[in-house]
Amino acid sequence: MFDDFFIRALIAGLGIALVTGPLGCFVVWRRLSYFGDTLAHSALLGVTLAYSFELNIALSVFIISSLIALILIQLQKKTNLPGDALLGLLAHSSLAVGLVVIGFLTFIRFDIMGLLFGDILAVTTDDLLIIWTGGAVILLVLKLIWKPLFASTVNYELAEAEGLNPERAKAIFTILMAAVIAISIKMVGLLLITGMLIIPAAMARNISDSPQKMVLFSIIGGLLSVLLGLFSSLEFNTSSGPSIIMASLILFILSLLNIKQSIKLKN
Amino acid sequence: MSSENSTLVKLNNAGFKQNDKWLVEGVSLTVEKGKIVTLIGPNGSGKSTTAKIALGIYKNIEGSVEKYTNKVGYVPQKISIDWTLPLRVYDFMLLTENIKDEAIDEALTLTGVIHLKNKNLGNLSGGEFQRVLIARAISKKPELLVLDEPVQGVDYTGEIALYELIKRISDTLNCGILLISHDLHTVMTATDHVVCLNGHVCCSGSPMDVAKNNEYKTLFGEQASQILSVYEHKHDHVHSDKGEIKKN
Numbered sequence: 371m372f373d374d375f376f377i378r379a380l381i382a383g384l385g386i387a388l389v390t391g392p393l394g395c396f397v398v399w400r401r402l403s404y405f406g407d408t409l410a411h412s413a414l415l416g417v418t419l420a421y422s423f424e425l426n427i428a429l430s431v432f433i434i435s436s437l438i439a440l441i442l443i444q445l446q447k448k449t450n451l452p453g454d455a456l457l458g459l460l461a462h463s464s465l466a467v468g469l470v471v472i473g474f475l476t477f478i479r480f481d482i483m484g485l486l487f488g489d490i491l492a493v494t495t496d497d498l499l500i501i502w503t504g505g506a507v508i509l510l511v512l513k514l515i516w517k518p519l520f521a522s523t524v525n526y527e528l529a530e531a532e533g534l535n536p537e538r539a540k541a542i543f544t545i546l547m548a549a550v551i552a553i554s555i556k557m558v559g560l561l562l563i564t565g566m567l568i569i570p571a572a573m574a575r576n577i578s579d580s581p582q583k584m585v586l587f588s589i590i591g592g593l594l595s596v597l598l599g600l601f602s603s604l605e606f607n608t609s610s611g612p613s614i615i616m617a618s619l620i621l622f623i624l625s626l627l628n629i630k631q632s633i634k635l636k637n
Numbered sequence: 638m639s640s641e642n643s644t645l646v647k648l649n650n651a652g653f654k655q656n657d658k659w660l661v662e663g664v665s666l667t668v669e670k671g672k673i674v675t676l677i678g679p680n681g682s683g684k685s686t687t688a689k690i691a692l693g694i695y696k697n698i699e700g701s702v703e704k705y706t707n708k709v710g711y712v713p714q715k716i717s718i719d720w721t722l723p724l725r726v727y728d729f730m731l732l733t734e735n736i737k738d739e740a741i742d743e744a745l746t747l748t749g750v751i752h753l754k755n756k757n758l759g760n761l762s763g764g765e766f767q768r769v770l771i772a773r774a775i776s777k778k779p780e781l782l783v784l785d786e787p788v789q790g791v792d793y794t795g796e797i798a799l800y801e802l803i804k805r806i807s808d809t810l811n812c813g814i815l816l817i818s819h820d821l822h823t824v825m826t827a828t829d830h831v832v833c834l835n836g837h838v839c840c841s842g843s844p845m846d847v848a849k850n851n852e853y854k855t856l857f858g859e860q861a862s863q864i865l866s867v868y869e870h871k872h873d874h875v876h877s878d879k880g881e882i883k884k885n
Binding site for chain 2: 398399401517520521523524525527528529530531532533534575578579580581582583584
C-alpha cells in the first residue's frame with residue numbers, strides 16, 4: 371500500500387513523538403525553548419563531523435550537543451552575561467561554524483534543506499533502531515529522574531531541602547535533550563526540532579489540569595502531528611519537518627477553543 | 638552517625654557570604670528530636686539564611702553543618718511557583734515523596750484545606766496556599782521540620798490553630814522543628830530554645846533567658862518587654878486541659 375520509505379518514516383516519527391512529548395513538557399515548564407534551539411543549531415556541526423569522519427550521525431550530533439551544553443554551563447558560571455545572550459552566542463556561532471565546515475567539505479554532496487527541515491527519504495532501518503532504542507533509554511532515564519526534576523521545576527529549594535539532588539537531575543536532563551535532538555534530527559530537521567518539543571506540549575497545556583495529563587496529551591498530540599504531517603507530506607510532496615510542525619500547530623489552534631470554552635463555563 | 642542519637646541537625650559556627658557580604662555568620666545551634674528551636678530577629682538578620690544553611694540549600698558555607706536525617710519537611714518563606722505548570726493541590730502534596738492518599742487527606746484535614754484537594758494551586762489565596770504548604774510538609778511525617786514564617790497570610794484564628802497544630806506535631810511525631818516566627822508570643826510560650834539573630838547570634842537560650850537578655854530588649858524594644866511580662870505572668874498559674882486556670 372505504502373512505499374517502504376514511508377513506513378520507515380512513520381515508525382521513526384511515532385517513536386520520536388513518544389519521546390518529545392514528555393521532554394517537551396519539561397522544556398515548556400522550565401522555559402528551555404531557546405536552549406533547545408541552541409542545541410539543535412549546534413547539531414549541524416555534529417552532522418558535518420559525522421560526514422568528515424564517517425561517524426554515525428546521531429552519535430556525532432549527541433556528542434556535539436552535549437559538549438555545547440557543557441560549554442554553556444561553564445560560561446554561565448564564569449561570565450556575567452545573561453543566559454539568553456550566551457545561548458544566542460552558542461546557537462549562532464555553532465551554526466556558523468557548521469556551515470563554514472560544510473563549505474570546506476566540497477567532496478561530499480550535502481542536502482542542506484534536508485538537514486534543516488528534515489527528510490523522510492533519509493530514514494534508514496538503522497535509524498529506526500537508533501530512534502527506538504535511544505528513545506526507550508531516554509524515556510527510562512526520564513522516568514528515573516522524574517521526581518527530582520519535576521520537584522525542582524516546581525520549586526528548586528524545596529527539592530534541594532528535602533534531599534532530591536536537583537542539580538544532578540538537571541544535568542541528566544540536559545544530556546537527554548541532546549539525545550532527543552540527536553535521534554530526531556534526520557526526520558524533523560535542526561531548525562524545527564524545538565517546535566516538535568514545544569508545540570504539542572503547549573497544546574497539551576491548554577487542555578490539562580495536572581502534570582500527568584499534560585504529558586499524556588503532549589504525547590498524543592505529537593503522535594497525531596506525525597501521522598497528519600507525514601501523510602500530507604506524502605500527498606503534497608512537502609518536507610517532513612514543516613509538515614509535522616504545521617499539523618501540530620493546527621492541533622494547538624484547536625486546543626485554544628477549549629480554553630475559550632472553559633472560560634465561558636467559569637462565568 | 639551522631640553519638641547523641643536525638644540530634645537531627647547541628648550548625649557549628651556556620652555562616653554564609655553572598656557577593657562579599659555576610660548574610661549571617663557564626664551561628665551554632667542544634668535541633669533535637671521532639672524539640673522546637675525558634676529563630677527570631679529583625680528583617681535581614683539572617684533567619685531564612687540560617688534555615689537554608691541547616692537544610693543544605695546553601696553549599697559554600699563557612700563553618701559546618703551536620704545533618705543526621707533525610708526525612709525533612711520544609712515550608713519556605715517565599716515560594717514562587719511557575720504557573721506554566723498545571724498543578725493541583727493533590728499533585729503538589731506528592732511533590733517530593735510518594736505519600737499514601739490517606740496521609741494526604743489527613744494532613745489537608747488537619748490544616749483545614751481538604752476541600753481544596755483538587756483545586757489548581759494557582760487559584761488559592763495566600764492563606765490557603767500557606768495551609769497547603771504546611772500540610773505538605775507534615776504529611777511526609779518528617780523527622781525534621783523547617784518552618785519559615787509558616788502562618789504568614791493566615792487569618793488570626795487560623796494562626797493560633799496552626800501553631801497549636803505545629804506544637805502537637807512536634808509531640809506526636811517526635812520530630813524536631815526549626816521555626817522562624819515574628820510572633821513573639823508564640824515563640825515565648827511554645828518554644829524550647831530561642832536563637833535571637835542579628836547577622837550573628839546575639840543571644841540564645843530558653844525563652845526565659847532570651848527575654849531577659851539586654852540585647853534582645855534593644856532589638857525588640859517595647860514589644861519585648863510586653864511579651865516578657867506575658868511570659869512571667871504565665872508562671873503564676875497553669876492551664877488545665879479544659880483551659881481553666883489553676884493557681885500554682
